[in-house]
Amino acid sequence: MSDLPFIYQFLSGAVAGISEILVMYPLDVVKTRIQLQTAPQGSPEAYSSMIDAFRKIVRNEGFSRLYKGITAPILMEAPKRAVKFSANDSWGRFYREKFGVVGPSQPLAVLTGATAGATESFVVVPFELVKIRVQDVSSTYKGPGDVVVQMVKKEGIFSLYNGLEATLWRHITWNAGYFGVISQARTLLPKATTPSERMRNDLVAGTIGGTTGTLLNTPFDVVKSRIQSTVRVPGATPKYNWTLPGVATVAREEGLAALYKGFLPKVLRLGPGGGILLVVYTKCMEFFSVYASS
Template sequence: MADGKAPLPFVYTFMAGAIAGVSEILVMYPLDVVKTRVQLQPAGATGADAYTGMVDCFQKIVRNEGFSRLYRGITAPILMEAPKRATKFAANDKWGKLWRDLFGQEKMTQSLSVLTGASAGATEAFVVVPFELVKIRLQDKASAGKYSGMTDVIVKTVRNEGILAMYNGLESTLWRHILWNAGYFGCIFQVRELIPKASTKKGQTINDIIAGSVGGTVGTILNTPLDVVKSRIQNSPKVPGQVPKYNWAFPGVATVAREEGFAALYKGFVPKVLRLGPGGGILLVVYTGMMDFFRNMREAKLA
């Protein structure tokens, strides 16, 4: 991400993104579990086990399944977060340079930031789809007893549905990541332009928290409908001779809106935005801090 500082080799950008991603997932993962449970709950679900909202879902998971269930499936996200976030920031940096050169711009602009973020999101999506599929199937309440862990999900999915099933939901994941990253990086650029420049390290951290949190919130507002559909696509096993109810992104959005109402497209929005709003701030702060650390370390070696 262009920040006006001396550029670093690709490996440093990749490492900084990886560390930022793992830091964010360790702090915010339980909200992701709650978000997925709410998204997968059928319309009109009733009974003692039905979730009435985010807090109710959180309480019932802890009470009925134990606190550790809030970290169910975290192996896949942990393994995913390093390459995912590393790809996000590294691709954003590379795409930014490409688009600036292509359009003859010396510095980033608002429109280039949005375009760069969208390009980075599309690149990131190809990395994360198999991990996301494993995570979704482990987080689903109905998976209790069905899968013993990450490896079991992979083995059973490939054996029963074929190797290409690991990329179920690729198209919806592409749209989800394009929209989130376009909003995230576009907002970071705009917020940084609007707020006073920091003169201290503490001030820079506060600015990054603000910019990253606003970016994460806007990105979440933009991409939640595609996230709802993606969760359903990836949790629907492929059956030979049958066309899945949820198969493509925008037809899936139309199906959910028609059958369950527009509000259903924002199922799980509260835990999702609570995770990815502050989570976006954590990402940016840790990424910026690691880039500064690597930059200082490299300058010290060259001195």
């Protein structure tokens, strides 16, 4: 199926991405809130858990706040997921030809996933930044469009790519873990002989892959959220500016556990979400395979 033209890979990735975001977006809002939180534990405004964050957001701001800023992710999901899967397929073909590899292998899957993650990062940074600014509890922006206008006016056009380096770290590690584990999991799962069994295997493999990717990239995601939520002031050096120093700062000031702030909502989203992505993408590619051959 990966030999289908790029347009079919792109459309399949877009449909998969939008399906996942519609189901899982509230978990992303909660994850971002917890990652940006610096209030001391035990204070009234602090989130003590994922459930507590859900409860306080709904009680204090209304249920609709759980979908606040979804416009940017919806606009992002089509190109983001389309690039993720189509780049993974395209880079896979490139590396197989480059290294003379005939079949799939886990090292090749990890390399391909990491490269696809780097490619994807350049597409998603502005959308991610807008989403973070809107989701922040202290946000005064009217919406995604207002974020763009205000940032360009106050911080310059290139501010829309604040956090690119951290995004590269986040997406390279997640994609390497996701696609690398999918490759291995598919070989270990019982052989599928029916469409329902293939869907089951894709759901299981994608969920394991999404969980692994999340374990690897959460520290980088925490720092990325901090970097992108910071308004840049001319002449002032932001506290969070580069990824690895940012990781060290969070660990030193808040403890190692702080590098996994928001992990539970994140893994609940990207674990099952990874399964949803793989199932929908595979089904779309199967549909387009039949369509292209008819």
